[in-house]
Every structure is written in structure tokens, then in C-alpha cells.
Amino acid sequence: MIELYILLILMIIGAVLALEIKDLLSAVIITGAVGLCLSAAFLLLKAPDLAMTQLIAEIVLVIILVRATISSDSRVEQSKRNHGTFVCVLISLSLFLGASGYVIAKLPIFGKPLMRISRTYLSEALFQTTVSNAVAAITLDYRIFDTFVALVALFTGVIAIMALSGPKSNNSNKK
Amino acid sequence: MIYFLCFILFSIGIYGVLVKRNIIKLIISTMILNYAVYILLVLMGFRWQGQAPVFAADQGIGFMVDPLPQSMVMVSMIVGLAVTALLVAVAMRLYQEFKTFDLKAIIKTKIKNKPETDDNA
Numbered sequence: 515m516i517e518l519y520i521l522l523i524l525m526i527i528g529a530v531l532a533l534e535i536k537d538l539l540s541a542v543i544i545t546g547a548v549g550l551c552l553s554a555a556f557l558l559l560k561a562p563d564l565a566m567t568q569l570i571a572e573i574v575l576v577i578i579l580v581r582a583t584i585s586s587d588s589r590v591e592q593s594k595r596n597h598g599t600f601v602c603v604l605i606s607l608s609l610f611l612g613a614s615g616y617v618i619a620k621l622p623i624f625g626k627p628l629m630r631i632s633r634t635y636l637s638e639a640l641f642q643t644t645v646s647n648a649v650a651a652i653t654l655d656y657r658i659f660d661t662f663v664a665l666v667a668l669f670t671g672v673i674a675i676m677a678l679s680g681p682k683s684n685n686s687n688k689k
Numbered sequence: 690m691i692y693f694l695c696f697i698l699f700s701i702g703i704y705g706v707l708v709k710r711n712i713i714k715l716i717i718s719t720m721i722l723n724y725a726v727y728i729l730l731v732l733m734g735f736r737w738q739g740q741a742p743v744f745a746a747d748q749g750i751g752f753m754v755d756p757l758p759q760s761m762v763m764v765s766m767i768v769g770l771a772v773t774a775l776l777v778a779v780a781m782r783l784y785q786e787f788k789t790f791d792l793k794a795i796i797k798t799k800i801k802n803k804p805e806t807d808d809n810a
Contacts, residue, residue, distance in 0.1 A: 515691075518691065519694070522694040522695070522698070522728070525698060525724065526694065526697055526698055526701065529698060529702070529705075529721045532721075533701065533704070533714060533717065533718065533721075538711070538714075538790070541714065541717055542713070542717070548721070549720070549724065552724050552727065552728060556728075559731050559732065559754070560735070560739050560740060560741045560742075560754045561731055561754070561762075562741055563759065563763060564731065564759055564763055564766070567763055567766055567767075568727075568766065571766055571767075571769075574770065575720070575770065575773055575774075578773075579713070579717075579777060582780055582781050582784075586784055586790065587788075591713075591714065591790075591791075595708075599707070599708060600708060603704055603707045604704075607700045607703060607704055610700055610703070611693075611696060611697065611700055614693065614696040615693075617696075618692045618693060618696070621692060621733060624690075624691055624732065625735060625736060625737040626736070627733065627734050627735065627736055629755050632734075632755050632756055633750075635756065635757065636753055637750055640744045646743060646744045646745070647742070647743050647744075648742035648756040649742055649756045649759045649760050649763065652756055652757060652760040653760040653763055653764060660761075660764060661764055664764045664765070664768050665767075667768050667771065668767055668771045671771030671772060671775045672771065674778070675774055675775055675778045678775075678779060679778055679782070
């Protein structure tokens with residue numbers, strides 16, 4: 515599983531670069547590279563449906579973000595670092611990482627999943643739903659109400675985007 | 690050990706959300722937070738020498754990876770896409786109004802124009 519480690523370390527390096535680089539367009543492109551690494555990691559983790567979904571979602575997001583940044587004149591980030599905030603955040607994050615050791619000890623060991631619920635799903639899915647893909651069977655049959663509520667959230671987001679991207683309001687025209 | 694790398698990725702996202710002032714950088718940080726949670730959930734369902742959870746004639750149930758985290762991540766990925774698109778829409782709207790992505794400059798302009806905007810609000 516050395517390639518999984520390599521992909522994760524690439525993702526970490528890409529995340530740091532995307533946050534610290536000054537040019538906003540380069541930051542967006544590097545985020546796209548991080549998402550593609552995530553897609554490849556899903557493929558290695560035997561999740562092909564997720565790899566395809568992540569690939570499509572990543573490309574759509576990069577297109578939207580490039581559209582947002584490329585039209586702006588101030589494409590270079592001008593920020594002076596506040597050293598007090600920086601040190602406080604670093605200290606609290608190192609505390610967070612130290613405490614995560616306890617959480618990791620409670621998680622199931624890597625490579626040996628619990629599968630308490632999924633064992634039932636896996637043994638019965640083919641006969642109960644006649645779908646040969648277990649992920650599709652769980653998403654669209656056993657847990658359809660979760661998917662339904664997620665779709666409600668999705669459409670709420672779409673309505674909010676349409677409300678925001680309409681013509682300018684009277685308030686802003688007055689200024 | 691491999692879980693720890695996910696936690697490092699997550700803390701990089703938190704660092705970006707807390708420290709950065711540029712709206713595009715904030716959106717990128719939330720995307721990184723999303724990625725860290727996705728990969729952690731899928732890693733928890735992985736099995737050594739596992740196969741993809743697709744039923745085939747020569748595939749036993751005992752060798753499949755856990756399909757439940759995969760379906761959860763699939764649903765949350767769609768919602769994450771909608772949330773990020775909403776954030777980008779808010780950022781573009783703010784850029785239309787203030788001609789900058791810098792949050793500090795936006796707050797400064799807002800304070801300067803306060804007597805005028807009070808009536809409208």
C-alpha cells in the first residue's frame with residue numbers, strides 16, 4: 515500500500531501549496547490536482563463509483579472556481595500575516611493532532627473493517643434488490659431516505675445560487 | 690499511521706479557514722476539509738486484498754470492502770459540490786459589490802459606508 519501513502523502525502527503537499535501560493539489561479543489549479551489525487555486514491559481503495567463521481571465533481575468545481583477568479587483584476591493575494599493569530603492557530607492545531615492519537619486508537623485497524631451492518635447488506639442485497647452493485651443498492655434502496663434528504667439540501671443550494679446570481683438589487687444600484 | 694495523514698490534511702484545512710483572509714482561499718480550505726473527511730471514511734472501510742463491492746459470479750462476499758462508507762461518501766460528495774458552488778456564488782456576488790476578494794478590505798468598506806447603508810438595511 516505504498517502508493518496510497520504517496521498519494522496522501524502528495525495531497526498534503528498540494529494542500530499546503532494551494533493555501534500558501536500568492537497567485538489565486540495557481541491555487542485553484544493545484545486544488546484540482548489534489549482532487550484528482552483523491553480520485554486515484556479512491557480507485558486504489560476499491561471504490562470505483564466514488565472515483566468517477568469525484569473526478570466529475572472536481573472538474574466542475576475547478577471550472578466554476580477558474581470562472582470566478584479569472585474575471586477578477588486582483589488575482590494576486592495581498593495579505594500581511596498576523597503573527598499572533600498564526601502562533602495561536604499553530605499551537606491549537608498541534609494540540610488537535612496530539613489528541614487525534616487517542617481517536618485513532620479507538621478506530622478499527624486499517625484493513626480490517628467492522629462490517630457489522632454491511633454484512634447483512636452484502637449477503638441480502640442481490641436477492642432483495644437485484645442490483646449487482648452493492649453501493650448503488652445501499653444508496654438507492656436501503657438508505658433512500660438519506661439520499662432524499664441530501665437531494666433536498668442540493669436543491670436548496672441550487673435555489674440559493676439562482677437567487678444570488680440574479681440581476682443586481684435596488685440597494686446596490688443606489689450606491 | 691495512514692489515519693494520521695488524514696488528520697494532518699484536516700488540520701491544514703482548519704488552518705486555512707482560520708488564518709486566510711481571501712475568500713477564494715477560504716473556499717479552497719473548505720474543499721480540503723471535505724477531501725480529508727471523504728478519504729478517512731473510505732479508509733475505514735478498506736479490507737486487505739479486498740475487491741470492489743460488485744456482485745459477480747466468481748466473487749465471495751467475504752472479500753469485499755465495506756460498501757456502507759462508500760455510499761455515505763457518495764451522497765455527501767454531491768452535497769459538498771452544491772455547498773462549494775453556493776460559496777463561489779456568494780464570493781462572486783461580493784466581488785460585484787466590492788471589487789475585491791479580501792475580507793478585511795470588504796469589512797473596511799462596509800464600515801466606511803455605514804451611515805448610507807443603515808437606511809437600506
